Amino acid sequence: MSNVVLVLNLNYEPLNICGLGRAVALVGSGKAEILASGMEDIRTARAVIPRPSVIKLQYLVRRPRAQVRLTRREVFIRDDYTCQYCGLRGRELTLDHVIPRHLGGRHVWDNLVSACxxxxxxxxxxxxxxTRMRLARPPRRPPATQYFTGVQRQNREEAEAWAPYLPALETALHGM
Ligand SMILES: [Zn+2]
Incomplete structure (x- = not known):
């Protein structure tokens, strides 16, 4: 099992993802409850609890929603592993700064694309x-949905447990 736990806000809105230790501490201190758990138990200093997979906070957190971290991998996922110039699909991709760095182009979502x-x-x-090259579409920061589904993808064991808590996400987080 992986060690990531989906954290929902008091209103069931996906809030972020935390490590197992943090989740157990939140549950142990009564700040969160377990909504979905793995098969095995976890022994804490005070008790034995089911291994949390999805927890819900007992209080409402008001803060900006989770954002996708800017990494090569997340840019590739946003671009569906497709070269934004020629449409070639594959794993042998590089990151291209649309406005080159030496011309002041920044390392930001809307200046980075996948390129073969x-x-x-x-x-x-x-x-x-x-050049005579064209972008398939203008690069943008991906919606927060990608943040959760991205982690979900890396942790297939969690995918099933998390799925019921993520379907409304597309609409809930639309227009961020
Ligand atoms: Zn290409």
Missing amino acids: RPCNHRKGGKRLDE
Whole structure:
């Protein structure tokens, strides 16, 4: 089993993902309750509890929703592992700064795209308008949905336990 736990807000809205230790501490101190748990038990200093997989906080947290961390992998997932210049799909991708860094392009969601090696090489250090290349779509920060489903994907064992708590997410978090 992996050691990630889905944390829901008091109103059942997915809030974030935490480690097992943190989840057990929250449950142990009465700040959260277990909604879904794994098969095995966990022994804490005070008690034996089911291993949490989904917990719900007993209080309402008001804060910005979780955001997808900007990593190569998450950019590839956002772009569906597809080169944004030629449409080639695969795992052999690179990150391309649409506006090259030496021209002031920043390392941010809307300046990063997945590119296959030949396209990245072809584009080189040029601006897009200096090439004949085109982007499949303008790069944007992905919706928070990707944050939860991304972790879910990496932890297949959790996928089933989390699924009932994530379906409304697309609408709930739409327009972030
Ligand atoms: Zn390409």
